Structures are given as structure tokens and as C-alpha cells.
Amino acid sequence: MSQRSDIITIDGPSGSGKSTLSRLLAAELGYTYLDTGAMYRAVGLQVKNRRIDLKDDRSLNELLTGLELELLPGGGDSVVILNGRDVSRAIRSAEMGMMASRVSGKSLVRERLTALQRQMAARGRVVAEGRDTGTVVFPTARCKFFLEAAAEERARRRTEQLRQQGMSADYDDILAQIKKRDADDSGRKLAPLQPAADALLIDCTKMDIPAVLNLMLSRVSAAAG
């Protein structure tokens, strides 16, 4: 299968800096930023609002069949439109992060969102961010990155980010959630969080954003050359 230079994937655990770097890299290269985590969060929100039991495949299937999801570029995070309603803010809570992680273990959800992500990427060049974009969704992407950072540093960054967005955030709670999410995302059978064999692993614990971005840009241009 030939490699695709129109898709760049960035995977890694929550709080590793994926979103910031994906946005910056996409802006730098003129690609569209595809935030796959936002899509799992939107499904999580819908499951919660409709009080769907995750063991009830029929109701879940109905929800997924009627799912209309749009990601629009925003100043920061993508603007997420779920069945005509702007849910950009509602999906960003810590609770929705946990809900997203729960729904992401369901094969019905993964199949539907993977198909949607491929459709979105068919419209133009993308930087796709998530947990399985390099392994499952776009295995033939030419440039793949996997970001890592110590859980404590990720919890510190996430706490700060939520507070800046005006949400209440407790470091210890967030650290516990991050550890649980890491274990759930890495331990699930379906599309677990793991680096693709051909991904460049970057440990961001001590690197700042510009340093990681420069590393990514040099890798992208080396791959193009």
C-alpha cells in the first residue's frame, strides 16, 4: 500500500501536548486539524444526555446512525457541532473525558467514528490527533508521531488548562483520572493506545512546545524530500 503524505498522525495519552502541537503543526503546514478525541467526547455527551446504557447495543446503534458531527476550525479547540448544536464547551469537562474513554471501548462507536474520520480526511490534507490515528485509522500515513510525558506533568498541564478556561480543577483528581484513563485506553482490546511501529516517539516531559514543533517540522520535511 502506498504511503500518504497528505495525512500526519499524532497519538499519545491525554495531556501529552497532542492538541496544542496538532493545531500548531496544522497551521504551519496549511493542513486541517482533525481532533478525533472531540468526536469520542461528543458521542459520550450524547450517551449521557440520552441516558443510554452502554450494554444496550440497539440504542447505541440508533444514536450512531443518527449522529451528525461536524468539526469546524476555531481559534483554539475545534468548534464541535453535534446534531446542529454547538457542544464545544460541554465536551471539554473532565467528566466528558471519562465518558469518551468509556464509549471508546465499544466497537460500534469505533467503527462509526473511524469511518467518519476517513471521510473527513478525504476532503483535504489533515493532521489527525488521537489514540489510534497512526495504528488503525490512517495506517498508511507517511508521518506519524507518538507523544509521551510523565503522568504528573500531564496532570499539572491539564489542571492549568482547565483553570484557564474558567473551569474548576483539582490536581489530585486530575492525576487520578489521567492514570485511570491511561490504563483504560492502553489496556482495551480494541485499538489500544500504542505507538505505531513507524511512529517517531517524542518524550515531551521536559521539552517545550516550540522544540517539539521544530522536531516535527523537520521530520515532515525530511519525509517529503
Ligand code: DC
Ligand atoms: O484526546 P481526548 O482527551 O479528547 O480523548 C478523550 C478520550 O477519547 C480518550 O480517553 C480515549 C478516547 N479516544 C480514543 O479512544 N481514540 C481516539 N482516536 C481519540 C480519543
